[in-house]
Every structure is written in C-alpha cells, then in structure tokens.
Amino acid sequence: MIHDVIIIGTGPSGVSAALGLVRNNVTPLVLDVGYTYTADQPQKIEKNFYDYKKENNLFDLMIGENFHGLTNIIQKKDLPPKITAPRMAFVTKDADTLSPLNSSGFHAIQSFAAGGLSNAWGAGLYRYTDDELKDFPLKASDLTPYYDTLTEEVGISGEDDDLTRFFGSTKSLLKPMQLSKKSLLLYRKYKKKRHALNKRGIFMGIPRLGVLSEAHDNRSPCDYSNLEMWQPHLPYIYSSFFTLKKLLNKKQVEYKDGILVNAWSQEKNCRVIHGVRIADQSPVSFKTRKIILAAGTLNTTKIVLNSKKDFTTKLTLLDNPLVQIPLLFPRLIGTRIEKNAFGMTQLNMVFNYEAFDTLLQGSIIELTSPSRAVFYDMFPFAARSNLVFIRSIPPAVMVMFLYFPSSKKNSGYLKLKADGMLELECEPYKIEKKTIKGVLRSLSRLGVLTHSSLVQYPKPGYAIHYAGTLPMKENPNQLYQCSRYGELYGEEGVYIVDGSIFPSIAAKNSGFTLMANAMRIADYIGGGWHPQPKMPPHRLK
Amino acid sequence: MPHLDNDAEKLYDAIFKKEIPPSLSKSFFEASKKLELRYSKDDITRYQKYLEKVKDLEALEYACRWFNRCPLLIDKFKIMVFLAETLPENHHTFVNENTRSIFNWLFMGITCLHSAWKLVKGFFLLKAHNIKNQ
Numbered sequence: 001m002i003h004d005v006i007i008i009g010t011g012p013s014g015v016s017a018a019l020g021l022v023r024n025n026v027t028p029l030v031l032d033v034g035y036t037y038t039a040d041q042p043q044k045i046e047k048n049f050y051d052y053k054k055e056n057n058l059f060d061l062m063i064g065e066n067f068h069g070l071t072n073i074i075q076k077k078d079l080p081p082k083i084t085a086p087r088m089a090f091v092t093k094d095a096d097t098l099s100p101l102n103s104s105g106f107h108a109i110q111s112f113a114a115g116g117l118s119n120a121w122g123a124g125l126y127r128y129t130d131d132e133l134k135d136f137p138l139k140a141s142d143l144t145p146y147y148d149t150l151t152e153e154v155g156i157s158g159e160d161d162d163l164t165r166f167f168g169s170t171k172s173l174l175k176p177m178q179l180s181k182k183s184l185l186l187y188r189k190y191k192k193k194r195h196a197l198n199k200r201g202i203f204m205g206i207p208r209l210g211v212l213s214e215a216h217d218n219r220s221p222c223d224y225s226n227l228e229m230w231q232p233h234l235p236y237i238y239s240s241f242f243t244l245k246k247l248l249n250k251k252q253v254e255y256k257d258g259i260l261v262n263a264w265s266q267e268k269n270c271r272v273i274h275g276v277r278i279a280d281q282s283p284v285s286f287k288t289r290k291i292i293l294a295a296g297t298l299n300t301t302k303i304v305l306n307s308k309k310d311f312t313t314k315l316t317l318l319d320n321p322l323v324q325i326p327l328l329f330p331r332l333i334g335t336r337i338e339k340n341a342f343g344m345t346q347l348n349m350v351f352n353y354e355a356f357d358t359l360l361q362g363s364i365i366e367l368t369s370p371s372r373a374v375f376y377d378m379f380p381f382a383a384r385s386n387l388v389f390i391r392s393i394p395p396a397v398m399v400m401f402l403y404f405p406s407s408k409k410n411s412g413y414l415k416l417k418a419d420g421m422l423e424l425e426c427e428p429y430k431i432e433k434k435t436i437k438g439v440l441r442s443l444s445r446l447g448v449l450t451h452s453s454l455v456q457y458p459k460p461g462y463a464i465h466y467a468g469t470l471p472m473k474e475n476p477n478q479l480y481q482c483s484r485y486g487e488l489y490g491e492e493g494v495y496i497v498d499g500s501i502f503p504s505i506a507a508k509n510s511g512f513t514l515m516a517n518a519m520r521i522a523d524y525i526g527g528g529w530h531p532q533p534k535m536p537p538h539r540l541k
Numbered sequence: 542m543p544h545l546d547n548d549a550e551k552l553y554d555a556i557f558k559k560e561i562p563p564s565l566s567k568s569f570f571e572a573s574k575k576l577e578l579r580y581s582k583d584d585i586t587r588y589q590k591y592l593e594k595v596k597d598l599e600a601l602e603y604a605c606r607w608f609n610r611c612p613l614l615i616d617k618f619k620i621m622v623f624l625a626e627t628l629p630e631n632h633h634t635f636v637n638e639n640t641r642s643i644f645n646w647l648f649m650g651i652t653c654l655h656s657a658w659k660l661v662k663g664f665f666l667l668k669a670h671n672i673k674n675q
Contacts, residue, residue: 050636050638053632053636054629054632056629057564057627057629058626058627059564059568059624059627061627062623062626062627063624063627069623070572070575070576070623073616073619074572074575074576074616074620075579076579333642333645333649334637334640334641334644334645335640335642336637336638336640337636337637339638371623371626372636373619373622373626373635376622377606377615380607381603381652381653381656382600382603382656382659382663383556383599383603383622384558384599384652385653385655385659387634388645388648388652389649389652390635391634391635391645392637392649395637
C-alpha cells in the first residue's frame with residue numbers, strides 16, 4: 001500500500017501538520033515512538049499540591065521508584081525541574097538510547113513521547129512579527145490564518161496590552177490567567193511608571209499561554225493548584241497529544257506508535273520510510289508519496305543526514321541564548337507560600353533599547369510549583385541554615401528567563417557520525433555584560449532586588465528551542481536547504497515542518513510559529529488555502 | 542557496602558536533628574547505591590572514613606561545599622534533602638504557611654551566625670582530616 005502522506009512525529013509541528021492535511025480531507029499516516037503517560041499510579045491528586053503534601057507521603061510523586069526525581073544529582077545532569085518529575089519520565093524516556101548524542105558543549109533534550117516536548121513545555125505561544133521573520137521567505141500575514149485557526153484549537157489566554165505590538169493579534173484570546181501576588185505587585189509598579197519605562201524601551205504585559213483561564217473545547221480551566229510541575233496532561237495546559245487524540249477519535253488520521261524512523265529511500269514511484277519497531281527491534285517500512293518530517297530539529301536532521309548517508313557535513317544549530325535572573329521582592333521575605341497560584345510564566349517583558357542592536361524578551365516565572373529542595377544548594381549557608389532560607393526566601397522570589405534571538409556568533413553545529421551518534425557542539429554564548437547590566441537596571445526601577453552576581457548563564461541549548469539545521473530559503477540552491485513550502489532541496493516530496501527549517505529564531509518561544517508554519521506547509525501539500533498566486537506543480541492531487 | 546547501613550541515620554541527624562523514619566532510610570539506601578556507581582572505590586572509601594571519624598557532618602559538608610571537596614558527601618546531603626521533603630512530617634521544615642516576617646528575618650540572622658561557626662569548624666575539620674580536592 002502506498003500512503004498519500006506520512007507524518008513523522010506527534011509534537012506540536014507534526015500534529016499541526018496533521019490538522020492542515022485533515023482540513024483538506026487528506027488522511028495522513030502518523031508515525032512516532034509515541035511513549036505515553038500511564039496513569040495507573042496509586043496517587044491521583046485531586047486537590048492543591050500543598051494541601052496534599054501536608055497529608056501524604058509524596059515519594060511516588062516527587063522522587064519515583066526509579067529515583068527519576070534525583071536524576072540531576074545521581075546522573076550529574078542539569079535538566080529543568082519539570083523534566084525530572086517522575087510522572088514526566090515518559091517525556092524523555094529512552095532518548096539516550098534511541099538517539100544517542102555526543103554533546104558536551106550543548107544541552108540537548110529529546111523526546112520520543114506522543115506529543116513530544118509539549119508534554120512538559122511552558123506553553124508560551126507567541127506570534128512572530130515581520131521583523132522577526134526577516135530571514136524567512138515569509139511574511140507574518142502568510143501565517144496569520146494559521147495562527148488564528150490554532151488559537152481556537154489550542155485555547156490561548158492573554159490580552160491586549162503593551163506587548164501586543166510584539167506578540168501580535170489578540171484575536172480569539174481567552175481572558176488572561178490570574179496573576180500571583182508577586183506578579184500583581186510587579187505589574188502595578190510597571191503601570192505606575194509605564195510612561196517613563198516605555199520611553200526607555202521597556203514594556204511589560206501578560207503572556208500568551210496555551211493555558212486555559214476558562215473552559216475550552218471540553219477541557220477544564222486552570223484551578224491554580226500548583227500541580228504544573230508534577231502532573232502530566234493537566235487538561236488546562238495544551239499538549240499536542242490532546243489534538244492527536246481528538247483526530248484519532250474522529251478517525252481523521254491513522255496512527256502507528258512504537259515505530260522509530262531512521263531514514264527514507266527512493267523507489268520508482270514512491271518513497272520508502274525505514275524504521276524499527278521499538279518492541280522487538282524488527283525492521284519496518286512504509287511506502288508513501290510524500291513525507292512530512294516533524295520529529296523535532298535534532299531527530300529530523302538525523303533522519304535527513306542518515307537518508308543521505310552523510311557523515312561529514314556539519315549543519316548550523318541554533319537555540320535562544322538564555323540567562324536566568326532571580327528577582328527578589330524584599331518585603332515578601334518570610335511571608336507564606338502562595339498555595340493557590342499558577343506555577344509557570346506570569347508576565348513578559350520586552351527590552352527594546354536603542355542601545356541594544358536587538359530586542360530581548362523576558363518571561364517572569366513563578367516558583368510555587370517546583371519542590372523546595374531544588375533551592376537547597378542555591379544558598380551559600382550550612383545545611384540547617386539553608387533549610388531556614390528555603391522556607392523564607394522562595395515566597396519572595398521569581399525568576400526571569402531572558403531570551404536573546406539566535407545569531408551567527410552564538411550558533412553551534414550538528415553532525416551525524418557513522419556510528420549513528422549525533423555530535424552537537426557549541427561555544428559558550430557570548431552575552432555582553434553591559435546588556436545584562438541594562439536589564440538589571442530596568443528591573444531595579446520596578447522595585448525588585450537583583451544583582452549581576454546572581455545571574456545564571458546556562459549552557460547553550462538550555463532554552464530547548466533548537467532550530468536552523470535545514471533553513472527555508474526563497475530560492476534554495478544547495479543541499480540541506482528547504483523551499484518556502486518546507487520541501488528539501490533535491491528531494492521532491494520530502495517536507496520539513498519543525499524547527500529545523502527556521503533560518504533564525506526570535507527572542508521568544510517559537511512553538512506557535514512552528515505550529516502555524518507546519519499547518520501552512522501541510523495546507524499547501526493538501527492543496528488548500530494558499531496565499532501565493534503561483535504554486536509549484538507537484539501538489540498532491 | 543556496610544557504610545550504607547548507617548550513613549542515612551547520620552546524615553539525617555546532621556540536617557534535621559531527629560531520628561530518621563525507616564521508610565526514608567530505605568529509600569536513601571537505594572538512592573545511594575545508584576549515586577555511588579558514579580564514584581570510584583577510593584572516593585567511597587574516603588567518604589566512609591570521614592563518616593566514621595567526623596561527628597559534625599553538617600560543618601564538614603558545608604566546608605566541602607565551600608572549598609569544593611568530597612563531592613560524594615555533598616551529593617548525599619542533597620539526596621537526603623530531596624527525599625526528606627516528600628514526608629508530610631517535614632512539610633513545615635520546607636514550606637512556610639504563616640507570615641511571620643520579623644521572626645523570619647531574626648531567624649535568618651541567627652542562622653547566618655550558625656553558618657559562620659560551622660564554616661570555621663568545617664575548615665579545621667578539613668585540615669584535621671587532611672581532606673583535599675581529589
């Protein structure tokens with residue numbers, strides 16, 4: 001049997017591509033390893049995290065029988081807290097064996113779960129502006145209909161505020177999420193000083209989150225129970241797994257899980273996808289007319305290089321340089337923990353200084369959801385003193401993740417070695433101290449305490465916004481470039497729809513643009529709505 | 542690994558000044574076994590020696606953290622803190638549910654003095670037991 005289209009991957013880009021095809025009445029076959037969370041564990045939490053914690057032993061929830069919660073200590077890793085929660089173990093399950101990496105200078109995380117990394121993401125969903133698309137063969141208006149469709153599918157909270165001009169249209173947004181006490185203080189302070197701050201190029205507003213502030217599409221809204229770090233598939237945090245399930249229920253896609261795709265080859269009138277069944281490692285193949293690769297930048301690029309048996313080419317690898325800035329609210333030291341809060345992004349800031357050659361974006365994150373023990377070695381005191389500080393300081397702290405746009409000077413490379421291992425390398429990011437000082441000065445104007453000695457500079461790759469290996473070009477003319485429709489140069493019928501094809505990434509989460517672009521390409525493949533008057537001839541009949 | 546039988550008790554006492562619950566002792570034992578796979582036999586032997594000879598493990602761990610010595614001891618302290626947080630009886634050690642700002646400021650001040658004393662003591666313990674950066 002020859003399939004019309006096969007999609008590889010069920011992350012946000014793969015599922016958005018499936019949506020794009022479905023609305024053109026094309027039924028794709030979707031392949032993925034597709035690990036899922038099996039909710040057969042004994043503790044099902046129905047109430048607030050802290051109320052529950054007070055009464056129950058949380059070993060299963062916070063550590064897990066395989067000690068997944070201690071991964072960062074036992075295996076000397078530096079994974080984000082959400083990835084180390086035992087119930088989130090399925091998100092990165094077997095990643096080291098299914099796609100081994102040699103990445104000493106690059107912090108790489110891969111997922112082979114159904115829904116990919118969207119099972120554990122921050123769900124920040126931002127539109128790109130024309131400025132941010134300047135390296136793309138696209139305009140923001142090309143993506144607008146897809147942004148709009150996906151806003152309704154996902155359910156995005158947010159509002160029209162000072163950041164609208166950076167984050168795009170507010171069409172169909174749900175009401176904003178309820179702010180935590182600290183965020184309210186900060187936002188009020190900003191509003192008081194707004195005029196002066198705006199003149200300096202500093203803007204603050206409500207984030208655009210794929211988190212439900214009200215019921216949407218049969219999913220319940222956020223209950224502010226602080227469970228975000230611990231419980232997968234909370235109905236109010238969007239994961240592409242939800243859309244996949246919906247498409248499967250409506251029989252609009254075919255889905256085969258337990259398949260790891262390695263490469264494709266060309267046959268006379270079709271392409272053959274080669275992979276292995278995870279269960280018994282037996283080889284498996286599928287014939288198709290068109291392939292949509294959406295396995296995530298690292299794995300998609302690996303499949304491309306492996307198909308071409310290229311073990312020498314080094315491809316550019318991008319990620320957002322990121323710094324973490326703790327924000328201390330001195331008056332709140334020693335106050336009680338905010339039990340009813342949303343423990344993820346609360347506010348966004350944009351720094352659009354004339355002195356900087358680029359626009360920076362900060363996501364201000366509430367720390368009510370992670371375990372308190374993660375703060376243990378952040379204080380420079382003896383063990384028992386640190387416990388006192390753990391109790392007193394975190395209720396007065398938030399963290400800003402300050403994102404920089406990708407740039408050539410801060411890029412790494414990716415190469416596939418003959419033994420099947422991906423080699424990733426990147427020099428430590430070069431971030432100018434004066435830029436950080438400028439941001440810190442702006443923050444101090446808002447009444448929060450911080451200092452350059454407290455700023456953390458994580459390893460390249462920590463933002464987990466990998467991109468740039470197979471960039472889209474207006475006129476692709478060499479290997480490993482893609483057309484504006486994601487078609488790989490020299491490989492008719494092979495389309496790339498994930499972060500690999502982003503020629504650059506803006507200082508914001510690219511997830512939403514990735515989804516919109518995937519849907520746009522799938523719409524083109526399926527022969528539906530298209531903004532370009534002239535279409536290449538090889539569209540699906 | 543005979544030292545694993547009693548190190549949980551000693552470390553828990555050093556951090557929380559109370560007797561370790563049996564369930565925690567068991568999970569610490571299992572976690573320690575996994576952790577020690579990353580360390581050499583020499584590292585483990587040295588750790589065992591310090592555990593036997595040093596009474597004030599809190600001071601020793603603090604000095605180790607400060608002067609970058611004996612990472613196994615530092616990791617074991619961290620593991621104990623992570624495991625201890627899962628117990629409901631330790632909830633109030635980790636989570637502040639009452640606003641008592643002045644009391645907290647005072648307590649943090651006192652605790653800084655406590656840390657200073659532990660650092661001095663730990664420094665002399667490092668010297669006395671010849672604990673070097675391996």
